[in-house]
Amino acid sequence: MTTTPESYVCAQCAGLGPTCCRLEPGQEELCFPVSELERQRIVDAAPTLGGLTGAPNTGPFLAHMMRLFPRDRAHMASLFPSHGSHLRLATRPDGSCSFLAAEGCILPREVRPYYCRLFPFWVSAGAVAAFDASGCLACKRSKGVRELLAQLGVSHAVVLDLHGRMRLAWGMTPFEDGELPARLKDRVGKNA
Ligand code: SF4
Ligand code: SF4
Numbered sequence: 001m002t003t004t005p006e007s008y009v010c011a012q013c014a015g016l017g018p019t020c021c022r023l024e025p026g027q028e029e030l031c032f033p034v035s036e037l038e039r040q041r042i043v044d045a046a047p048t049l050g051g052l053t054g055a056p057n058t059g060p061f062l063a064h065m066m067r068l069f070p071r072d073r074a075h076m077a078s079l080f081p082s083h084g085s086h087l088r089l090a091t092r093p094d095g096s097c098s099f100l101a102a103e104g105c106i107l108p109r110e111v112r113p114y115y116c117r118l119f120p121f122w123v124s125a126g127a128v129a130a131f132d133a134s135g136c137l138a139c140k141r142s143k144g145v146r147e148l149l150a151q152l153g154v155s156h157a158v159v160l161d162l163h164g165r166m167r168l169a170w171g172m173t174p175f176e177d178g179e180l181p182a183r184l185k186d187r188v189g190k191n192a
Helices: 008-016 036-045 059-068 070-079 114-118 145-152 156-169 182-191
Strands: 052-056 085-089 121-124 127-130
Touching: 008 145, 036 156, 059 070, 114 156, 121 145, 121 156, 127 145, 127 156
Parallel strands: none
Antiparallel strands: 052 085, 121 127
């Protein structure tokens, strides 16, 4: 739902269960943080809605961030010092995001946090990857990343672009180690 709210599989997923807009109870600690850029976008677009909350930088939270950004561990440690806090999407007692309504996310697509727009995709070592998300209907129906991209109507380029923008929002280079992914290097080389 977060990647392509219009997609058929996400609509089916919403009819079956909680979707990616609802955390499993107890998983709030691992909710992906909202950057200042993303907060500002949300506040500008929906000043009266609220929907964000502060959360402590716990050990499990930091470990989770380091797993997601294994080559930027030092940066994660400086962004999220222990005893500090970060901002995340607020959730209701049932784990659903406070921006979730019966018809889906109430935020315009371009205002949603990058992580929402990326899910269930990620970029690892320059390659598009997918989370092993057991509750994701599109993941269950796909044999690999290529099939998953097709199911959700997303291209490699869109995932790489969103991931790079999200890294920039957190003060990192758009690509791990500042390197262009091999796929883009090839393209740049051919166009040079
Ligand atoms: S969990 Fe997967 S299938 Fe369900 S709404 Fe999210 S992206 Fe779509
Ligand atoms: S902001 Fe929107 S897309 Fe993101 S988790 Fe909340 S309801 Fe879902």
